[in-house]
Amino acid sequence: MKKIILMIVSLIILAFFLTAYAEDKQAGKITGKHKEAGLSCSDCHKEKTPSARPSQKVCRDCHGDMTDTKSKVYKDIAGHEVTFNPHYTHTGSMRCTLCHKMHSTSELYCNTGCHHKFQVKVP
Amino acid sequence: MKKIIVLIFMLTCLNNSYAAKVYNADVVVVGAGGSGNAAAVQAAQLGAKVIVLEKQAAAGGNANFCEGIFGADSKFQRSQNLPNVSKEDLFNKIMDFNHYKGDPLLVSAFVNQSADTIEWLQSLGVKIDGVFLEADSRTYTWHRFNGLCRAMTETLIKSYPKYGIQLMLETEAKDVIMKDGKAVGVKAFNVEDGDIVINAKAVIIGTGGFVSNAEMLKKYADFKGPITAIGAKNRTGDGIRMALAAGAKPEGLGTVQYHSPSPRFAGFAGIERRKTGFGFNQPVLWVNSFGKRFVNEYEVRNFSIAGNAAVRQKNGLVIKLLDSAVIDQYEKEGLDFVGGVNPRVPFTNLLRDIEADVQAGNVVKANTIEDLAKQLNKKFGTEIDPKILQATVDQTNHAYDKNFDDLFFKPRKVLHSFRTPPYYAIATYPAALGTVGGIRVDENCQAVDNDFHPIPGLFVVGADAGGMYGDTYDIIVAGETIGFAVNSGRLAAKHAVATYVK
């Protein structure tokens, strides 16, 4: 009985993936520096036809954990200067793809996930 | 054919999802907030291999918001020559406040370790500006962090690699794994890896209480209506639920750290927020649904006490009123109550912001007391008889003229008249910074079962633990919540390593 329920559940999940994939097929373009650098889908997706979002481990395999990057001076919307390193803050080393979106516009999680209004361009 | 492929695919999916990834540690800490981070670093310093699980994408919990930490008889207090801050003074003060609804062994362990904890934080690189009086009713116990608590969190988190601590963000702990009556690990869910298992010799739970869990609030809090949570999101009581399921005994579950009643429209941390909220959160004139005063409004500086007074009122509804003279005074001289260690400076543009909120429908404006009552009744469902409100206003004016409030004895320095129209009023409701009770622990912060025996391997710290407070957060001793979080984390870590790891 349990197995049947699990099967049904997994069927639903599968159907979901299939439709999601169909919708995102065109969206799955490689952009910017990754395109220049000649990356292919499988560099991140580790599968021939990407069906799910890759783990951030793939980012870290190429880029490292980014903890050696430097702080910079940014401004918030009120014009206050704030100095920080988006990759090394009080919040721990956050998932790369919270900020860097590979197939849509990147965003600063500090702004979207909290109340900040930093004016920072995220590549 | 197609169906078979799908079936095979599904079965592989099933197999994969069943092989939960397994991690091994000496100590697993649940929650990377004020208590969890301290527990992790302390345990690792003592030689344990530590894994920290954090549900949110970002670490820090409420320790991203606080400012200063409790200390008793610290070097700072000594060098500043501060009165009434010996361990004896503060132990007695805390126990008096909770009238032995708290646990004296736990309170003693907390007070006795607190000065050492400040030096411990310094040894890790945390900077402290000194001890401040956070409001004039408090004790000189508030050791303010340079860069506030966020800087403390940052320092602890950045020391993780040095101590080999593994922090797993977006990882929600689900259950304590119990074996033969011992806590031996945690089941969790990671956003990328799915179900995972962490085997450990000890489990330290510090998930920050349940102030975002409406169902638990309704069940345990004395106020049964909605309570606005101020601070970190998603404090859903996971740790308390997990510990209860593991057989721990509850304690102090109903102790809500109420804040001064707050407007619902503004939220709290919004940077673009208008000055209206602060402007009204002043000791001028507060009335309940019936137009009566119910508190010495100067208790605004003791937020848990102001909160207690508010939640006794019908619907928890508190109307805060300002007249035009006091707004003018605040604009020129500054607010009566500033909070924190902020200087008292002219609170300019208050009227402009209040008028903007009148336009936005958040603030009621009237030229007569009668119209004020009428508008409030219509807008906020109060039942104010204009005559009663007039009598309240008369009492306020009388107190101001006589320089003596014979109803609630509000201090002279914050007496105001209420005579200059237009009058402004705002509706405020119960709000809370958190909950500060949950699981009964012993003086090592080890959870005890319903027979009062410690549960092997299971520790509960910070806002998930009971025993520090009675029914009310003792606001008069400033810095006690983050103080208890950090100190309880250390107490648990020391005992966990000594007993279950070594």
Ligand SMILES: Cc1cc2nc3c(=O)[nH]c(=O)nc-3n(C[C@H](O)[C@H](O)[C@H](O)COP(=O)(O)OP(=O)(O)OC[C@H]3O[C@@H](n4cnc5c(N)ncnc54)[C@H](O)[C@@H]3O)c2cc1C
């Ligand atoms: C605005 C504000 C100002 C404050 N100012 C002060 C002050 O000046 N002085 C003072 O003493 N106190 C202050 N406090 C209180 C203090 O910040 C808290 O008491 C303290 O942070 C509590 O520590 P904690 O570890 O118990 O919980 P938190 O710091 O909240 O940490 C709990 C963590 O556990 C995580 N978590 C929850 N569920 C799970 C799960 N299932 N799995 C994994 N992780 C989970 C949460 O996401 C969170 O990160 C303030 C609080 C607020 C909101």
